[in-house]
Amino acid sequence: MTATAHRAADTLPDVDRPSFARLMLSEWTKLRTVRRWTVALLAAPVLIILVGVLTASSSQPGALDSPLVGPDGTWVQDRFHFVHRPLTGDGTVTTRIASTTLEFSVPPEDGGDARARDVERTVWSKAGLMIKDGLRPGARYAAVMVTPGRGVRLQSNFTTDIAGPAAGAPTWLRLTRAGSTISAFQSADGLSWDPVGTVTVPGLPQTVEVGPFVTSPTATLLAQRQFGSIRLGQYPTTTRAVFERPTLEPAGAPGTGSGEPSDGWQDDEVDDSAVQAGTPPAPDRAGGKGPQAAPPPAVWAGDRLTLVGVGDIAPRTPGEDVIKQNLTGGYAGLMAIVAVAVLFVTAEYRRGMLRTTFAASPGRRRVLAAKALVVGAVAFVIGFTASVAVLLITQPIMRDNGFLPPVYPDWSLTDPTVSRAIVGTAAVLAAIAVFSLALGTVLRRAAGTVAAVIVLIVLPQLLASGLPPVAGQWLMRLTPAAGFTIQQTIPRYDHVPRICVPENGCVYDQPWAGFAVICAYALVTMAVALWAVQRRDA
Incomplete structure (x- = not known):
């Protein structure tokens, strides 16, 4: 044909087909x-x-360094520097973040300045205010924070992430608790407040810990590619944040009577490294840099609080x-x-x-x-x-x-x-x-x-x-x-x-x-x- x-033939009547x-x-x-x-x-x-x-x-x-789970059973990491006070019932915590500084080093053999830009772009360092169910790693929480390059965020229970205004330090932050409902706000001047978002944290006890926190995760980047093999480089980071006039209403625990701004605030490192399940990943797979060292204690200078943080507050995902x-x-x-x-x-x-x-x-x-x-x-x-x-x-x-x-x-x-x-x-x-x-x-x-x-x-x-x-x-x-x-x-998370x-x-x-x-x-x-x-x- x-x-x-x-x-x-394609035009024949349907009866003939x-x-x-x-x-x-x-x-x-x-x-x-x-x-x-x-x-x-x-x-x-x-x-x-x-x-x-x-x-x-x-x-x-692969070998694990922690089997810690969050409130919903998700595998998580939970390490941060926390200056806190107890809050019983409803209340509000407010502070001004004057500055945040990310500190790290990249060896010349790993790319030097070029790789440093990758670290700055990748790392989700966080400085802000938190309401948490005690000091136990993996406990329920809600936090409003400044994240360099990603603006103000409201996060809770490790997996929830709400993007707020595209603001960075200096800025004012506020968290308000009403039962199990936590609302976050941001302000440029401490007078006019813009809402960031609201989350529900079920199961929060009557008394919780509230206050400023800082955390700064290790940056993990692809350092070298060869046929059939993968090598990752790990670059520990620290974040230094300066908080001004952190206040809690109502006042919560009584002060020491000295009248200092640091009255009633306690300094702690929430650290999930105490929950061990094995050894860290092998050097050829993840760089083998070892755990991040504990940060120095909080420093008060009048109503200014300086915190240095390491670690992260986020869900974890398996390699396979x-x-x-x-x-x-x-x-x-x-x-x-x-x-x-x-x-x-x-x-x-x-x-x-x-x-x-x-x-x-x-x-x-x-x-x-x-x-x-x-x-x-x-x-x-x-x-x-x-x-x-x-x-x-x-x-x-x-x-x-x-x-x-x-x-x-x-x-x-x-x-x-x-x-x-x-x-x-x-x-x-x-x-x-x-x-x-x-x-x-x-x-x-x-x-x-x-x-x-x-x-x-x-x-x-x-x-x-x-x-x-x-x-x-x-x-x-x-x-x-x-x-x-x-x-x-x-699962993939936008904030991880x-x-x-x-x-x-x-x-x-x-x-x-x-x-x-x-x-x-x-x-x-x-x-x-x-x-x-x-x-x-x-």
């Missing part, structure tokens, strides 16, 4: 009756499960994404799915059978659409079934290997992030199958098409491990490999810096964004294939 003839459902049934029959294709499709879930089990069996969790790690078999199963999807169209081209198909089913675009839906649906079912199976099989293996709460919480298939990883993996395999079929339609060569798809998915993973982080991230973002970002399940290692899935902040990339590849290539199949002879 010539190109003109098959375009005319088989229904689209019958077209799909016909294509499904073709797919399942070719024995080697069936064997390859059955091998795909086996490969996904086998690779997942082998990965889980050989995985070991257990779910994503156990779904890595998707890459192995993908090879078989890609081969079948390509052969599903190129085999008919090679043998001339596609002419018969088009003659029996006028409307070439409908035939190609039916093929795409069939191969995509089969890939989705394979991916979904294998993902569910591998996670059920590997969960007890990971627990036996030490991946235990609180660092690695227990999970179930119904957890939203786990469900998204499972459905997302199946959807990525389906999208890549459609992309492969469409590319095979355009190229008409099985070997070249399979090689092109595999290179587009696997090669970026290999190259990203040796490229500078930004280049590696963009390489992963712009290729179909970005689709596997949807497997990520480690993270190390971006593109080949480990650090590509997009939103998991669905990576899936959109592979969908775009599939849709664009499918559009080209539909155009080509209508204008070229079979």
Whole structure:
């Protein structure tokens, strides 16, 4: 049939065409009756499960320095310098932060001034006011703070972060308690107050500790990249903050009678390092700098208070994404799915059978659409079934290997992030199958098409491990490999810096964004294939 003839066939009345459902049934029959294709499709879930089990069996969790958990069971870090007084019932604490200074050093061999700018941009040093359930690390709290470069923030119970005015020191801050409701305010002059936000901290006792605090986390940056290895550099920081006229209303605990501004204020270091669970990370993984030294005591000069702080108040995340790690078999199963999807169209081209198909089913675009839906649906079912199976099989293996709460919480298939990883993996395999079929339609060569798809998915993973982080991230973002970002399940917090290692899935902040990339590849290539199949002879 010539190109003109098959375009005319596309205009035949619908009564002369088989229904689209019958077209799909016909294509499904073709797919399942070719024995080697069936064997390859059955091998795909086996490969996904086998690779997942082998990965889980050989995985070991990294050493931990603290298993501290917050009020909701989240793994957290909680170290800061705290000058405080007891507050019984409702009340308000106010202060003016006159200045904050971040102090750190970067060795010349690690980049010197260039790396220093990265540290300043990354570190979430915090100075402000806090209401806390005692001095126990991990206890409930709410705090309003100045964060260099990020303005005033209201944070509570480690995971809540509310952005306030884009103000820095000098500035006035205020926290007001009304039962379990904590409200934060900021002022430029101490007279006119702007609200920062309000949080509810359930379970706060009648008497809490309130006052100024300072904390300054260690900056962890990617120090060196080599093929197949990652080296992180750790740079301890300290923050020096000057507070003016910290006041508590009502006054709380009685003073000493000396009339000094420091009356009734106690100086303490809340330190989670007392909660030990193992040894610090290995030097080649995290720099091996050791813990930060205790800061000097608070210094009063009239109504001015100088605090130096180290540590952090924030949630922590594990280094290994257990779910994503156990779904890595998707890459192995993908090879078989890609081969079948390509052969599903190129085999008919090679043998001339596609002419018969088009003659029996006028409307070439409908035939190609039916093929795409069939191969995509089969890939989705394979991916979904294998993902569910591998996670059920590997969960007890990971627990036996030490991946235990609180660092690695227990999970179930119904957890939203786990469900998204499972459905997302199946959807990525389906999208890549459609992309492969469409590319095979355009190229008409099985070997070249399979090689092109595999290179587009696997090669970026290999190259990203040796490229500078930004280049590696963009390489992963712009290729179909970005689709596997949807497997990520480690929670991300806007107020917690993270190390971006593109080949480990650090590509997009939103998991669905990576899936959109592979969908775009599939849709664009499918559009080209539909155009080509209508204008070229079979």
